[in-house]
Amino acid sequence: MAIILIFLCGIINFALHKATMESDHPMAVQMRGIFRHFMRGWGTYLLEYLILLSALSFAALGYTIALPAYIVYTGMNGVAGWAILTGRF
Template sequence: MPTLVIFLCGIANFALHKATMESDHPMALQMRAAFGRFMGGYGSYLLEFLILLSALSFAAMDWAIALPAYLVYTGMNGLAGWAILNGKI
């Protein structure tokens, strides 16, 4: 069950990541430029994938902290994405 919840949160994180990276917010433009030198602009997606893969791996090994840690990560991503996309930052 934790792996399913982490996987669904990962889908939400990727969707939010894509939305923020495609926005015209100055912070997103700066991140695109910084990650543009690494893997042709897909470096930030690789980082997001590695975080998801780590959380799924820890959940598969029955580490109890994997699900709460990834839920906190997803919540922080959600708040930051909301702030960026709604112009609060």
């Protein structure tokens, strides 16, 4: 069950990541500039994937902290994405 919940949170994280990276917020523009030469701009998605893969691996190995930690990570991404997309930050 933890693997399914982590995977669903991963979908949310990727959607938030895409929305913020495609926005015109100065921080997103700066990140696109930094990662432009690393995997032609796909480097941030690689980092997001590696975080998801790590959480799924820890859950598969039976670490019970994997699910709450990834839920907290998703919550922090949600708050940051909301702040960036609504112009509060």
